[in-house]
Amino acid sequence: MSGKILRIGPTDNTSDERTPRSPLLAIPKTARRGFAPWLNPRPASGTGLLDLTHIAPGKPRAQGSAIEVSGRISDGYGRPLRRAVIEVWSANTHGRYAHKDDQTDYELDPDFIGMGKLISDDDGGYVFHTILPGHYIARPDIGRWRPRHIHFSILGGASRLITQMYFKGDPHNDTDPMRILMGDKWEALQVGKEYATADNTTDVGYRFDITVAGKDAVFFE
Template sequence: MSTPHDYLPRDPAWRTPAFAPFYKTTVHRAPRAPLLSLRNTLSEITGPVFGHDDIGPLDNDLIRNYAQDGEPVGERIILHGRVLDENARPVPGALIEIWQANAAGRYRHRNDRYLAPLDPNFGGCGRTLADDEGRYAFRTIKPGPYPWGNDSNSWRPAHVHVSVFGRAFAQRLITQLYFEGDPLIPRCPIVRTLPDPAGVELLTARLDMNAAIPFDCLAYRFDIVLRGRRATPFENRPEGT
């Protein structure tokens, strides 16, 4: 058995800036001192290992996994793609988790005070394992945009948060995807922190009519690339794994 090794520290050149004056909360939370790189513990680099027994039959179906007495309101969609390395090879067994607002733009969270209604049949969370070809898929409701307190009229584009777990706690990447054609994307201060405009394209899920189900739902494809020049921008580790 090979000996586990620490993961490489993050490359600051790939990071979105911690301080961006047009993104108001960074003014208060940006670090005042240089960041430190801490060594990983043995448990962080050797576990967990996720298996299909850990995933319920409805975990990737957000239309049904929280439904109480009907289906949630909103545009039904399929969100699918592949988890790939820098050479477009599949990454099997990755645990993909998503969370999102409902069709009205409200999260099922006690701190969300947006005046939009909660949907009693929508929880907004799901998870699945990538198959042997790195493929994953969710059924869900397309989230709505919502206002936030960056300035007097800031709105988040419709988006879905995505977490990807590898085979260790230290192998977690977090990002969020947007939807093709949304006019709010270039107006969002969070999106504008990306140093390379091409990064926005890498965070945009594309309409995929080939995967749509006629008379049921549209589909959007979002491939997650872990490393390399075309890697998906990640919030917690922009340079990838």
């Protein structure tokens, strides 16, 4: 466990500028607690489905293909992570984020924000509707693309995870620096599994189950 050295993504200048060069220090067994926040389960939201395909009732549907994304969050033993905060965000169908810091020339869709929060249910499950995000060129100077992806942040219990769900078949998957660092695990763990949705409000569904370490939670069984 000790001496883990973080790797730097190929063709990723920010990674080069910000990744520590020294090995990560091992934490003594007597002091493992306190490295991840432990947060109470959130009250059930009761607001129904998070639907990012419309910014408000009565507004036009966002441009692009509407998709459903669903899954279950559990720890390594399969126990559900109940009522955790899930934050999701992604680019629009053109590959542009509705974020003040995204200054690219990709088209901004006035009917898409693409950022939302939801709470996992008592079985750790979640579901939301959004638009299939576009891929985009992240570094035009070196020709580096980001394939289609949706960002996820999971905050609850003693877990703290930020990850991304990817889509099979994107031509830029194989050259993505993060995907390269993940190696063989990427396809099984990080790619949404396609399924047919029950109604016609979305074109297709993607199942993305998430397994969190629970960090120091293992010490409190």
